[in-house]
Amino acid sequence: MIPPAFEYLRPATIPEAIALLQQHGDDAKILSGGQSLIPMMKLRIARPAYLVDINRIPGLSYVKEEGGFLKIGGLTREAELEASLLVRSKYPILLDTAHVIADPQVRNLATVAGNLAHGDPANDHPATMLALGAQIVATGPRGERIIPIEDFFVTLFTTALQQGEILTEIRIPSPPAHSGGAYFKLERKVGDFATAAVAAQVTLDGSGAVQKVGIGLTNVGPTPIKAKKAEDFLRGKKMDAASIAQAAQFAADEAQPSSDLRGPAEYKKGLVKELAKRALSRAAERAAK
Numbered sequence: 001m002i003p004p005a006f007e008y009l010r011p012a013t014i015p016e017a018i019a020l021l022q023q024h025g026d027d028a029k030i031l032s033g034g035q036s037l038i039p040m041m042k043l044r045i046a047r048p049a050y051l052v053d054i055n056r057i058p059g060l061s062y063v064k065e066e067g068g069f070l071k072i073g074g075l076t077r078e079a080e081l082e083a084s085l086l087v088r089s090k091y092p093i094l095l096d097t098a099h100v101i102a103d104p105q106v107r108n109l110a111t112v113a114g115n116l117a118h119g120d121p122a123n124d125h126p127a128t129m130l131a132l133g134a135q136i137v138a139t140g141p142r143g144e145r146i147i148p149i150e151d152f153f154v155t156l157f158t159t160a161l162q163q164g165e166i167l168t169e170i171r172i173p174s175p176p177a178h179s180g181g182a183y184f185k186l187e188r189k190v191g192d193f194a195t196a197a198v199a200a201q202v203t204l205d206g207s208g209a210v211q212k213v214g215i216g217l218t219n220v221g222p223t224p225i226k227a228k229k230a231e232d233f234l235r236g237k238k239m240d241a242a243s244i245a246q247a248a249q250f251a252a253d254e255a256q257p258s259s260d261l262r263g264p265a266e267y268k269k270g271l272v273k274e275l276a277k278r279a280l281s282r283a284a285e286r287a288a289k
C-alpha cells in the first residue's frame with residue numbers, strides 16, 4: 001500500500017533536525033531505518049505530514065567503549081551491532097538479541113535507537129536494555145538529558161522522549177568481571193516478533209552469589225517489563241537450579257500477557273517461565289567463564 005503524502009526534510013546536523021521537529025510539532029516524525037515507521041504509514045496507522053530524515057547526520061553511527069560505558073550511536077544499525085567485535089566478545093546478550101530481530105534485510109536498515117524509540121513492547125531490544133540497566137541520551141532544544149531505561153517506556157508506543165528530542169546515544173554500563181547475559185525468544189517463524197522473550201544479565205561475586213541482576217520481558221504487557229520481584233529474589237543467592245526455577249516463576253507472575261494470535265495468556269506465562277530459566281542459566285554459565 002502507498003503511504004499518504006508527506007513532506008520530506010533532510011537535516012544535515014542535530015540542531016537543524018531539532019529545529020525542524022520544533023517547527024512542525026506533532027505533524028513531524030523522525031525517520032531513521034524506516035522499518036517500523038514506513039510500514040505504519042503504508043497501513044495508514046501513522047500519517048505524519050513531515051518526515052525528518054536523520055540518516056545523513058554524520059557522527060551518529062558507532063559502537064565503542066568510553067568512560068565505563070558501551071556507547072551505541074543513535075544511527076547504529078542492527079547489522080553494525082552484530083558485526084562489532086566488541087559486542088561479540090563482551091556483550092553476548094546484545095548479539096543474542098540482534099540475531100533474532102526480523103531478517104538480515106531489515107537489520108541492514110533498522111537502528112537500535114529506533115527499536116527503542118518506537119515504544120513497541122514486541123520489539124526485542126527494550127527487554128535487553130532493561131536487563132543491562134541502559135541509559136538513554138535524548139538531545140533536544142534544551143540540550144542533552146539522560147533517561148534511565150526504567151523510566152523510558154511509558155505506555156504502548158509511548159516513550160519518555162519529548163517533542164523535539166532525538167535519541168542520540170544508548171549507554172550501557174560496562175559489565176564487571178564475572179558478568180554474563182543472554183536473550184531467549186520464542187517466535188512462530190524466523191523473523192517474527194516474539195510470542196514471548198526474556199533477557200537476563202547477572203554479575204556474580206567472589207563466592208559465586210548474585211551481586212547484580214537484570215531481567216527484562218518482551219511482548220507480555222503493554223510495555224516491556226522489568227521483572228523486579230525475580231531480580232530481588234535472586235540477589236545474594238547462588239544460581240542453582242532451585243533459585244533459577246523460583247526466579248523464573250516470579251518472572252512469569254510479573255508478566256501481563258493478553259491472549260491473541262500468538263497464543264492464550266496462560267501459555268505465554270508458561271513460556272516466560274521456561275525462557276527465564278534458559279536465559280538465567282545461560283547468563284550464569286557465561287558469568288562463570
Ligand SMILES: Cc1cc2nc3c(=O)[nH]c(=O)nc-3n(C[C@H](O)[C@H](O)[C@H](O)COP(=O)(O)OP(=O)(O)OC[C@H]3O[C@@H](n4cnc5c(N)ncnc54)[C@H](O)[C@@H]3O)c2cc1C
Nearest residue numbers: 030032033034035036037102110111114115117123124167
Ligand atoms: C518484517 C519486519 C520484521 C520485524 N521483526 C522484528 C523483530 O522480530 N523484533 C524487533 O525488535 N523488531 C522487529 N521489526 C522492527 C524493526 O526492528 C524496527 O523497525 C526497528 O527496530 C525500528 O528502527 P528504525 O530505525 O527502522 O526506526 P523507524 O521505523 O525509522 O522509526 C520508528 C519510530 O521511532 C522513531 N525514531 C526512530 N529513530 C529515532 C531517534 N533516533 N530518536 C527519536 N525517535 C526515533 C520514529 O519517529 C518512529 O516513530 C521488524 C520490522 C519488519 C519490517
